[in-house]
Amino acid sequence: xxxxxxxxxxxxxxxxxxxxxxxxPKSGHDxxxxxxxxxxxxxxxxxQYYEEEERQRGNFPDxxxxxxxxxxxxxxxxxxxxxxxxALYLCASTLFIDRxxxxxxxxxxxxxxx
Amino acid sequence: QQQVKQSPQSLIxxxxxxxxxxxxxxxxxxxxFPWYQQFPGKGPxxxxxxxxxxxxxxxxxxxxxxxxxxxxxSLHIMDSQPGDSATYFCAAINSGTYKYIxxxxxxxxxxx
Numbered sequence: 001x002x003x004x005x006x007x008x009x010x011x012x013x014x015x016x017x018x019x020x021x022x023x024x025p026k027s028g029h030d031x032x033x034x035x036x037x038x039x040x041x042x043x044x045x046x047x048q049y050y051e052e053e054e055r056q057r058g059n060f061p062d063x064x065x066x067x068x069x070x071x072x073x074x075x076x077x078x079x080x081x082x083x084x085x086x087a088l089y090l091c092a093s094t095l096f097i098d099r100x101x102x103x104x105x106x107x108x109x110x111x112x113x114x
Numbered sequence: 115q116q117q118v119k120q121s122p123q124s125l126i127x128x129x130x131x132x133x134x135x136x137x138x139x140x141x142x143x144x145x146x147f148p149w150y151q152q153f154p155g156k157g158p159x160x161x162x163x164x165x166x167x168x169x170x171x172x173x174x175x176x177x178x179x180x181x182x183x184x185x186x187x188s189l190h191i192m193d194s195q196p197g198d199s200a201t202y203f204c205a206a207i208n209s210g211t212y213k214y215i216x217x218x219x220x221x222x223x224x225x226x
Contacts, residue, residue, distance in 0.1 A: 004157070033212070042120075042203050042216030043158065056212040090157050094212075100146050100165070101209060105157030 002027065004106035006091050012112045013081050021076040021109045025093030031055075032074040033103065034066060037088040048094070049074050078111075086113045116141060118206050120217030127224050133191040135220045137204035140185065144206040144215075149178065149189045152201045152219075161202075162189070194224045 005024045013019050025032050031050045035043035045058035049068035063079045072093075078085055088110050092103040119138045127133045137147075146165055150158035164171045164178045164187065171178045177190040191198055204217040 031212075033214075035214075040219070042205075042218050043214070044216070045213045048212045058213060092157075099209065100163065101207065101212065102148075102160060102163075103158075103214065105150075105159065107155065107157050 004091055004093050004104055006089075006106040006109050008109060009107070010110045010112075012114060014114050015081055015083060017081050017113075018077065018079045019081060019111060021078075021089050021091075021111070022073065023076070023091030023106060024073045025091075026095075026104050029093035029095055029104070030072050031094035032068060032072065033092045033094060034074070034076045035090040035092065035105075036060075037090055037108070039087070043090055046076070081113045083113050086111060116215055118204055118215050118217045120204050120220060122220060123218070124221040125223070127194045127222065129194065129196060129224055129226055131194050131224075133194045133198070133222055133224070134188055135202055135204070135222075136186065136188045137206075137217050138184075138186045139206050139215075141206070141208065141215075142185070143208040145209050146207050147178070147180065147187050148205050148207075148214075149176075150203045150205060150216075152203065158203055191222075194222075196224045196226045198222060199224050 033048040034046040037043045047057040052068045065077045068074045088108040090108045092105045148163035149161045151161045152158040175192045180187045
């Protein structure tokens with residue numbers, strides 16, 4: 001059973017460019033969340049997608065947008081990149097077990113903005 | 115009020131010792147408190163979790179202690195091993211908001 005897969009693993013962009021990150025959730029998981037993890041910090045919630053709709057959003061500007069496809073895979077798009085967008089971007093698929101929302105993270109995409 | 119404060123920032127423990135990491139929260143609406151373990155180059159992996167209706171949960175060498183009145187919870191790693199060397203994150207969520215709040219992490223090093 002494949003876990004959560006993310007691509008690409010690493011990415012280097014320059015300020016002002018746009019980037020698209022991709023995520024495939026674990027088999028059977030229909031909910032995908034995206035988190036940003038700055039160096040030395042905990043993950044910060046960007047948004048969650050369920051049934052191809054954004055269900056919840058964190059405190060991130062509109063430059064951050066996403067999409068979920070019918071097969072439950074997801075994309076994170078960031079426009080007009082800033083130096084401060086450099087971080088590890090984590091995708092997590094979600095399973096609800098015994099009333100609890102359990103996150104299963106991928107290994108992330110390391111984005112460097114120069 | 116949405117923060118989860120985690121301490122210490124780093125921790126060095128001898129092999130066989132007990133590692134203790136603490137977290138505190140303010141939002142009483144939080145109702146699920148997991149701990150995640152992250153190795154370099156990997157995403158966080160769920161280690162153990164607790165709901166506020168119990169004061170302690172143990173899974174193998176890992177124990178969560180939960181103090182609802184103090185709004186604090188902690189992770190205890192018994193018989194710490196070099197393979198436990200990783201960064202540990204506490205987290206909290208108000209179920210239904212779908213949004214986890216993570217602590218800032220504790221970098222644990224277990225000396226052989």
